[in-house]
Amino acid sequence: MHVALLGNEQDPQIQHIAMALEQQSTPYFFANTQLFGTDWTISYDPDFDDGLIHFKKPTLCNQPRVTFSNTKAAYWHEYLPGALKRTPNDEPSTSMEDFGWAEQERASTLLCWFSYSDIKWVNSINAVRSHQCKPYQSRIAGKLGAHIPYSFVGNAPEVASQFCNNMREVVYKPVRGGRTAQFVNKQPNMRPLLNTLLNERPVTFQKYIAGVNVRSYVLGDDVLSIQIDSDELDYRNDDNASVAVTIIPKAVQQLAVEICKALGMHWCAIDWRKSLKGNFFFLEANPSPFFLKVEKDTGLDITGRLVALLTQARH
Template identity: 35%
Template sequence: MILCLGDESDHQLQHVVTTLHDLQQETVILNTANLGDQLKLQWQPLKNAFTLVVDNEYVDLDEAGAFWWQRFSAPPAANPVAGKNQISALSPLFYHQPERWYNPLSAIRFHQAKPVQLQTASALGATIPDTLISNDVTALKHFAEQFQDVIIKPVSGGAHTTLLRQHGVYISELLHQQDTGAVTLQARIDGLEVRTYVIGDEVFSGIIYSDKPDYRTDECAEAQATDTPEDIRSLARTICAAFGMKWCAIDWRCNSKGEFIFLEANPCPYFLKFEHETQYPLTETLCRALITTAEH
């Protein structure tokens, strides 16, 4: 059995589950937002027994051979204390056989520490943009003045990247608008947007054509399959493994010299649109990786 963590209405999750069924695999969809009437749990530490009750069906966690982390949704709670209590009650699930998770909790948390992720990628040999992460308006202004174009984005994600131009834009205003405290400023890299998916040893890359600073906001953005240089293929595998991930999507900028500049690595990326446009077998590759894990 393969347990899929996410919202049952999510199209990507539905697609992966359908593919697993076509490959003769039993699945359980676990939506943690349903904790309550639709989802119950039982945990007995002395017996090391964790049981889920999903829509009145009992699921023993030991029956799951692989786990796919598509998306975690916080359980409903009347107040912050109750919310922490709900998440704590779920914790045995996320610490259960982390080697069988795509991806484990540790990889999700490392992704949330994006400043450390960026530094680690650099230490592994990746080229990264000139970057400042700060809530000091004076320091941010000084950094921005050093470059013709700078992008601004939240430190932990959750909002889109925007282009900060020098004339007529005040960083203090942007800080107030984003209401995030600290922000990330990076020198804008001219070139192509490249996304690389790593699934085990398999590597798939595509150029994403878009006129906007963040292609996710561009309805006209389109991906096209492209060869991955061997050094980038090797580096992508290294980054994925070093970040504690079994699969991921890595975003790069490829400049006019053909150099790949690392932006970030996502442990639970969306891929259906990319797959459709590039014709890469991402779903099948991911599903077969999950099946291999479940069978061993």
């Protein structure tokens, strides 16, 4: 039974997990979705509800093919869309319309594999999609009892203007993510600026929570937490940010496990904002977080727990 490693096979985190599996004599294969159709292909039979993954390079797998049903688990690190092929003159080899259609066909075929429920997906495509709508995650966490920062999500300028006027400090975040957070530069009359911004795209505004950043790695029922100290609003912008192991209250640990499971995840990294009063405000749950640097800086054994999730039987 193989473990699938979904992402670029040259990625350090993918290679790290592969090495850990190899040390346990667990067979694995690489599945870089950007190279789907060139380095590896799929054949699926709906009647038998099984499929084959075919490998064109021996460096991807120790076998020429592996069945869906013989894939024990899959580690979802990164989904990479196909690249537009170009001619020697750097011209697109196909029209954008044809490329878009082909990419949809590729994605639908991959979905035959991603939706194969006998595989233990760590994590599933649905869990990954939930991360693309952070307000959905906040709603689930809030129902479980988590503190949620006061937020506005949308593109209605009259409501956005009222929200910003009612808050002393406001943070701007993309609805889907992908960019770092920043403070909203509040002005006496923000309505014209908001009209322009929200005419282009919806946004997320949140009340700024003064305090510190805490990240909890949830692996099954285990919770490993770190405090991230930074002078920046978003520590991802700070090359000098420092991390240290921290202990969070048992009630917050249990809440972290409940949020992870409610979002359909086997593991995740939950970002909290710990307020000056000691309350933990839920920000997001990342289903495919980076962890190598945290392991190196703190000595936490995230790899061992993650490999255990991939190799242990489902329950």
